[in-house]
Amino acid sequence: MTSHEDVFGQEAAATCFAPGRVNLIGEYTDLIGGNVLPMPLTKGITVTVGPALSGVHAFSTAEETKIEINLGEGKKNHWADYVAGPLVMAEKAGATIPPMNLMVESDLPAGAGVSSSAALEVATLKALFAFTGQGHSNTDIALLAQKAENEFCGVKCGIMDQMAVSVGNQGHALALNCETLEWDQVALPKGWSIAVIHCGEARQLTDGAYNERRAALDEAAAEIGPISLRSQSIDVAEKLSDPLVVRRVRHVLSEQARTLRATEALRAGDMSLLGKLMNESHESLRTNFEVSTGSLDRLVAAARDAGAFGARLTGAGFGGCIVALVAESERESWWHAVSTECPAAWAVEL
Numbered sequence: 402m403t404s405h406e407d408v409f410g411q412e413a414a415a416t417c418f419a420p421g422r423v424n425l426i427g428e429y430t431d432l433i434g435g436n437v438l439p440m441p442l443t444k445g446i447t448v449t450v451g452p453a454l455s456g457v458h459a460f461s462t463a464e465e466t467k468i469e470i471n472l473g474e475g476k477k478n479h480w481a482d483y484v485a486g487p488l489v490m491a492e493k494a495g496a497t498i499p500p501m502n503l504m505v506e507s508d509l510p511a512g513a514g515v516s517s518s519a520a521l522e523v524a525t526l527k528a529l530f531a532f533t534g535q536g537h538s539n540t541d542i543a544l545l546a547q548k549a550e551n552e553f554c555g556v557k558c559g560i561m562d563q564m565a566v567s568v569g570n571q572g573h574a575l576a577l578n579c580e581t582l583e584w585d586q587v588a589l590p591k592g593w594s595i596a597v598i599h600c601g602e603a604r605q606l607t608d609g610a611y612n613e614r615r616a617a618l619d620e621a622a623a624e625i626g627p628i629s630l631r632s633q634s635i636d637v638a639e640k641l642s643d644p645l646v647v648r649r650v651r652h653v654l655s656e657q658a659r660t661l662r663a664t665e666a667l668r669a670g671d672m673s674l675l676g677k678l679m680n681e682s683h684e685s686l687r688t689n690f691e692v693s694t695g696s697l698d699r700l701v702a703a704a705r706d707a708g709a710f711g712a713r714l715t716g717a718g719f720g721g722c723i724v725a726l727v728a729e730s731e732r733e734s735w736w737h738a739v740s741t742e743c744p745a746a747w748a749v750e751l
């Protein structure tokens with residue numbers, strides 16, 4: 402294994418970790434400032450940091466290239482943008498960026514929908530602040546990381562990923578209100594396991610589809626008038642004129658209600674109800690929001706047939722991962738049955 406010392410000839414002064422994340426429920430609800438329920442994975446990204454004579458240098462064991470980052474130069478369209486962006490945003494917010502060496506090490510698959518980008522951004526910021534001794538709350542770090550992804554990397558993401566990765570707690574789901582950023586941690590009861598399985602089909606480029614969903618919700622908001630979409634009851638969807646907009650609104654409003662119920666179910670340890678709501682979420686994503694694929698549907702069906710209490714696509718859809726709620730004692734046999742049924746699927750985390 403490559404160490405900080407191997408790459409930079411010095412011991413690391415600080416080591417910071419940020420996990421990947423999976424969203425249990427609350428898909429696309431961030432578009433209306435709704436609630437989400439993501440959970441940190443055990444896999445993640447570690448960034449080590451040490452002093453340099455001049456400049457900022459970054460190395461990733463996944464890329465095996467040492468890169469000098471010039472903070473004045475902007476986006477370069479390569480992996481180190483996810484290190485440079487957070488540093489640039491921290492500097493804009495008043496932080497000092499000293500000469501330093503950063504090493505990135507990961508056991509998280511990149512581009513699989515478990516937020517390696519947010520993990521890299523947040524671990525970089527935590528390493529910077531640990532190294533310089535500048536104090537920042539985990540929420541401030543999440544906001545800086547999101548700003549980096551939005552403005553520096555040019556990816557229009559909401560706040561869920563960075564919050565889950567920055568303030569999330571292992572073994573707990575983060576019940577997060579995306580509008581107020583209020584949150585609390587809800588423990589996963591003992592005896593239960595959250596499985597994250599990739600369907601084997603890479604996530605398709607979804608910019609066009611994403612913009613269409615956003616436009617439909619904007620159209621609905623304009624038709625409804627001054628009261629925000631989020632505070633409407635579900636039947637408002639049925640009064641809208643465009644049938645496509647009806648389906649899109651039906652999804653976000655029903656998903657918002659499901660997310661609140663699912664959070665309470667998890668708090669109460671009612672895993673049957675949590676599973677049922679996860680299943681309903683998938684159904685709505687498939688029929689109303691139309692972001693599922695044949696591979697995701699088959700994997701969700703296989704997961705349920707093999708005994709999952711609930712299973713749904715997680716993340717943006719169009720390929721990528723599902724999340725399943727499985728009894729801990731059945732995890733191995735469950736995965737054996739699922740992988741036999743869907744040979745292209747692979748486990749991100751069991």
Ligand code: ADP
Binds near residue numbers: 511
């Ligand atoms: P996701 O966040 O779902 O994993 P993204 O496309 O948002 O997918 O982010 C993936 C990008 O993050 C990679 O293309 C790469 O630029 C960067 N990245 C992730 N992990 C690493 C790593 N270990 N080393 C270097 N860059 C990484």
Ligand code: MG
Binds near residue numbers: 516517518519
């Ligand atoms: Mg990402």
